[in-house]
Structures are given as structure tokens and as C-alpha cells.
Amino acid sequence: MSDMKTAHCTPPKVVHKPLKVVNIGLQSFTESLRSQGVQVVQVNWRPPVNRDPEIDTLLEDLL
Amino acid sequence: MTIKERIAAANEKAVGELINADPVWVDILPAGQAVEGLEENMILHSGPPIEFADMVPLHRRGMVSGALFEGLASTEAEAMAMLERGEIKVSAALDHNTVGAGTGIITASVEMMVVENRRTGKRAATFPAEGPFQGGLCGWGLYTEEIAANLRYMKNELFPAMRELIHQRGGLALRPILAESMQMGDENHTRQSASDLMFIKQILPDLVRMDVDKPTLLKCMDYIVQTPRFFHCFGQGASLSALWSAKGTSHSTMVVAFGGNGVEFGIKVAGLGDEWFTAPAPMINGRYTSSQYSEKDQVPWLGDSCIVECAGLGGLAAAASPVVGNLRGLKVKDTVALTREMQEICISSNHNYPIPNLDFGFLPAGIDIRLVLKRGIASEIHGGMLNHEGGLIGAGSARVPMGCFEKALKAFGKKYAE
Incomplete structure (x- = not known):
């Protein structure tokens, strides 16, 4: 309980330093931070495709 | 050769047909002469095949409109009954x-622009x-006395002179117009502003030099100049004549047709002939012309x-526009x-279409069904909301x-399993 109180009351140290952000995925998050003057690196990433196993087998055989 | 090597060779051939096509506007002919397999009592429609009973109201009304225009029936009720009994046949345009x-309502007497892949x-x-x-x-399946009269006017008063023009000229090459217009802001699906102007620049001098009376000349000029997106039919003809040259390429996984009928959307694949592969038709996201x-x-x-x-235009060419x-x-x-994303699902790129916004990089060419599924990226398609x-x-x-x-x-796996 006392640990939670401490965590709640003490701001993380990171907010006192200039932010440097690596954003993975949605480009709009990068844009939003950049417009506020935050240094951001965007990593283009998509969640893995969830495919029918039959399609996976076919792709392995044909591609 | 392994199956993978066969597919790679087939796709190179198929995409080569797409990239090296030389589409030329050569004629204006009634659909009954220009469209293979179109019978006198047949009406074509857009998208994959669908029975008259299952069509969306817009298609059903278009069929009735087509029957009235063609004189296959004299009243709407008669047209409906003939369509329901199969006395008027219906067929998918992309099966021709x-x-x-x-809506793609095409009947035998409608005048068509003919494009030949030289x-x-x-x-x-x-x-x-x-x-x-x-x-x-x-396009919209509408029918009024004015619309019918305008189609007859196009057939009898405009197109004889324009047919003569294109015959005298020996054709009009379309690829140079497509290529240049895509450096001027067209993606040639939703927008043809530049290709319309370049078409006019090519055609008008010849029209003026022709031995036709001035009223006819003015009618032709007004039609060409005042019709929005006039070039769209030529972009479609150029695309289809190239794609149909690749259709039937054994072992190719390249897409050769897309189309929707308001119920289902369908695709065709070069190595799978004329078979359709369908799923429920998607909705278009975009902007409406009115807040209503x-x-x-x-x-x-x-x-x-x-x-x-x-054929690599429209949604694949988003960067051009x-x-x-x-x-x-x-x-x-x-x-x-968007265009870079589309490149991830394409076999190659088209050196005929260097795009300023891509630092004169080329547009993607040849959608590969394997890459679509591997990457989880579906093809972007531009379109109008009806x-x-x-x-x-x-x-x-x-x-x-x-x-x-x-x-x-x-x-494909079933057909070519080894």
C-alpha cells in the first residue's frame, strides 16, 4: 500500500528531462508529439498478419 | 523448374505485358460489333456475375433502362418480366x-470507344x-427521354465525324497522354484534368482540319471540351487491353481484373483465366458532395x-495526385x-510512369495475390460513391x-499443385 502511495505522489524523473521518443506504429502519434516540439523517431511497423493456416502453407509453397 | 520459379517467370511475362502495352484509340463502334460475345438480347452490368433477382435496385433499374433504350421491351413492366424469365440475358461486362x-449498363447499340493494344x-x-x-x-443506369435522345445524338451526329477523324489520323496513342498527365497531377481514376487537356490538344487541330461542316465541328468540339472526365473511358480501355493481353498467362499470380456489383466485389487472376473470386462489396470512404x-x-x-x-493507375498512383x-x-x-505501400504488393514498377513526388521514381505495376496475403496489405482503389x-x-x-x-x-494452389 505504501509503495503505491509513493509511486502515485512522486512524478517519474523522465518528465523533468527533454523527451526523446521512438514511436512504433501509428504515424499520427509521431505527428502529435512533433507538433509539440518533441524529438521523435518513427518506426514503421504493423502487427503480424493473422492468416488462415491453409494460406500460410500455400504461401510457403508458392512464394 | 520448381513451382516458385515457374510463377516468377510467368509473373515477369504478365507484368511485361502490362508495362510494354501500347494502347491506341482506333475506332468508335456499336457495342454489338466491338464487344465480343454481346448478343442482341443481352445487357451487361458491372462486377462479378449476378442474377437479375439478386441485383441491387440501381442495377435492376439499369437493366430495365437498357431494355427500354434497346427496344427489347416497350414498358418497364414488360422489361422486368422478360428479365425475370431470362428472355433478356444479363452478363458481367468483365466477362467480355x-x-x-x-452500373456498366451496356447494350448492343451503345457506341463504344475502341482501344487496341498495338x-x-x-x-x-x-x-x-x-x-x-x-x-x-x-454509368448510372438512368433513363429519360432526354438521356435516350442524347445517346442517339451522340451516335448519329457526333460520332460519325469523330470516327472519321480517328480513322484519318490512324489512331491516337494513349500511353504518352497517361504518362504525362500523371506528372501533372492526375492519377487517372478520380482525376483526368490533365489528360483531358492533352487529349484535346491532340485531337482539336485534326478536327478543325477535317472536311466537315462548321455546325458538326462545333458540336464535336463542345462535346469533347464540355464533358467532364472525358478521358476516363480511354484510361479504362488502355488498362483493359493491356490486362487482357496478360490474362491466361499460365502460373501467373498477377491480378487482371477488379469489379463490384454492389453486393459482391470480385477479382480475376492471370493464371486462373476467367474465374471470379468474390467477397462482400466494400463501402467507399471519402467525402460526399453534400452534407445531406x-x-x-x-x-x-x-x-x-x-x-x-x-494496371497501376488510380489508388496505386496516389502519389501522382x-x-x-x-x-x-x-x-x-x-x-x-500509399503508393510506396502499394509497391510492397506489386511484382514490378512501370518505367513509363516516373512521378515527381516520388523523386521521379516509378509507379508500382502488377498486383500479386501472394504478396497481398503475405504482407496483409489489400489494394487501394479509388472510386465514386453512387x-x-x-x-x-x-x-x-x-x-x-x-x-x-x-x-x-x-x-491457384489447387490448379497448380505439384
């Missing part, structure tokens, strides 16, 4: 050498915009004009990102349903 843009001799026929009625009968419209007014994807995407992107709220860099009453209520884009590609790959 034509494109059903919008490299292979394959011909495609597409219907032109109906002057002040724009989509009119063929919403999704409930909109018919799911209806039309074959997305044949141009199969910041103006079209802006209509949908996209920034220039978003349109560039409402249930007919008429255009907006423009935007959609993605081809993944189900089409899944069914196609399963059929």
Missing part, C-alpha cells in the same frame, strides 16, 4: 472485352461519358472502373506513403476485400 464503369492486337471497348448527362444510362448524404445513402462498391488500379489526396483529407506525404437512386454523391477510396485474394490463392 469491356468495362462496366458505374503490341498484341487485343482490343477493349469502353463507353464514353454521356455529355451533359455524365454517367447517364451506361451519409453512408446509408451509398451503395457498396459498384463498378469496374477500378480496372485502372489493376496530391489533389485527389487532398479531397480525402490526405497530405502529400500520405499519398506518397447512391441508391443513381447519381454520384461523393468520391473516395476502399480496399479490395482480403477474402477475394484468399479464395484466389486457394484456387
Whole structure:
């Protein structure tokens, strides 16, 4: 309980330093931070495709 | 050769047909002569095949309109009864050498623009915009006395002179117009502003030099100049004549046709002949022409004009047209990102189409069903929103349903299993 109180009351140290952000995925998050003057690196990433196993087998055989 | 090597060789051949095509506007002919397999008592429609009873109201009304225009029936009730009994046949435009843009209502006497791929001799026929009625009968399935009279006027007063013009000229090469217009802001599906102007620049001097009376000349000029997106039918004809040259390439996984009928969307694949692979038709996301419209007014994807995407225009060429992107709220860099995304699902790129916003990099060419499924990226298609009453209520884009590609790959696996 006392640990939670401490965590709640003490701001993380990171907010006192200039932010440097690596954003993975949605480009709009990068844009939003950049417009506020935050240094951001965007990593283009998509969640893995969830495919029918039959399609996976076919792709392995044909591609 | 392994199956993978066979596919690679087949795809190189198929995409070569697409890239090296030499589409030329060569003629204007009635659909009965220009469209292979179109019978006198047959009406074509957009999208994959569908029974008259299962069609969306816009298609059903278009069929009745077509029957009245063609004189196959004298009243709406008679036309409905004949269609229900199968006495008037219905057939998918893309099962012939034509494109059903919008509703795609094509009957034997409608005059068509004929495009020949000079490299292979394959011909495609597409219907032109109906002057002040724009989509009119063929695109929007509408029928009034004025629309019928305008179609007769086009047939009897405009097109004889324009046919003579194109014959005297020996054809009009379309690829140079497509290539240059895409450096001037057209993606040649939603926007043809530059290609319209270049078409006019090519045609008008010859028209003026022709031995025709001045009233006829002025009628032709007014029609060409005043019809919005006049060039669209030529872009579709150029695309289809190239794609039909690749259709039937054994072992190729390249897409050769896209089209929707308002119920289902379908694709065809080069190595799978004329078989359709379908899934529920998607809705178009974009902007409406008026705030009075919403999704409930909109018919799911209806039309074959997305044949141009199969040939690398439209959605695949988003980077070429910041103006079209802006209509949908996209920034220039978003349109560039879209084209780069489409490159990930394509076999090659087309050196005929260097694009300024890509630092003169080339547009993607040849959608590969395997890459679509591997990457989980469906093809972007631009299009117009049609409402249930007919008429255009907006423009935007959609993605081809993944189900089409899944069914196609399963059929491909079955056909070519080793």
C-alpha cells in the first residue's frame, strides 16, 4: 500500500528531462508529439498478419 | 523448374505485358460489333456475375433502362418480366472485352470507344461519358427521354465525324497522354484534368482540319471540351487491353481484373483465366458532395472502373495526385506513403510512369495475390460513391476485400499443385 502511495505522489524523473521518443506504429502519434516540439523517431511497423493456416502453407509453397 | 520459379517467370511475362502495352484509340463502334460475345438480347452490368433477382435496385433499374433504350421491351413492366424469365440475358461486362464503369449498363447499340493494344492486337471497348448527362444510362443506369435522345445524338451526329477523324489520323496513342498527365497531377481514376487537356490538344487541330461542316465541328468540339472526365473511358480501355493481353498467362499470380456489383466485389487472376473470386462489396470512404448524404445513402462498391488500379493507375498512383489526396483529407506525404505501400504488393514498377513526388521514381505495376496475403496489405482503389437512386454523391477510396485474394490463392494452389 505504501509503495503505491509513493509511486502515485512522486512524478517519474523522465518528465523533468527533454523527451526523446521512438514511436512504433501509428504515424499520427509521431505527428502529435512533433507538433509539440518533441524529438521523435518513427518506426514503421504493423502487427503480424493473422492468416488462415491453409494460406500460410500455400504461401510457403508458392512464394 | 520448381513451382516458385515457374510463377516468377510467368509473373515477369504478365507484368511485361502490362508495362510494354501500347494502347491506341482506333475506332468508335456499336457495342454489338466491338464487344465480343454481346448478343442482341443481352445487357451487361458491372462486377462479378449476378442474377437479375439478386441485383441491387440501381442495377435492376439499369437493366430495365437498357431494355427500354434497346427496344427489347416497350414498358418497364414488360422489361422486368422478360428479365425475370431470362428472355433478356444479363452478363458481367468483365466477362467480355469491356468495362462496366458505374452500373456498366451496356447494350448492343451503345457506341463504344475502341482501344487496341498495338503490341498484341487485343482490343477493349469502353463507353464514353454521356455529355451533359455524365454517367447517364451506361454509368448510372438512368433513363429519360432526354438521356435516350442524347445517346442517339451522340451516335448519329457526333460520332460519325469523330470516327472519321480517328480513322484519318490512324489512331491516337494513349500511353504518352497517361504518362504525362500523371506528372501533372492526375492519377487517372478520380482525376483526368490533365489528360483531358492533352487529349484535346491532340485531337482539336485534326478536327478543325477535317472536311466537315462548321455546325458538326462545333458540336464535336463542345462535346469533347464540355464533358467532364472525358478521358476516363480511354484510361479504362488502355488498362483493359493491356490486362487482357496478360490474362491466361499460365502460373501467373498477377491480378487482371477488379469489379463490384454492389453486393459482391470480385477479382480475376492471370493464371486462373476467367474465374471470379468474390467477397462482400466494400463501402467507399471519402467525402460526399453534400452534407445531406451519409453512408446509408451509398451503395457498396459498384463498378469496374477500378480496372485502372489493376494496371497501376488510380489508388496505386496516389502519389501522382496530391489533389485527389487532398479531397480525402490526405497530405502529400500520405499519398506518397500509399503508393510506396502499394509497391510492397506489386511484382514490378512501370518505367513509363516516373512521378515527381516520388523523386521521379516509378509507379508500382502488377498486383500479386501472394504478396497481398503475405504482407496483409489489400489494394487501394479509388472510386465514386453512387447512391441508391443513381447519381454520384461523393468520391473516395476502399480496399479490395482480403477474402477475394484468399479464395484466389486457394484456387491457384489447387490448379497448380505439384
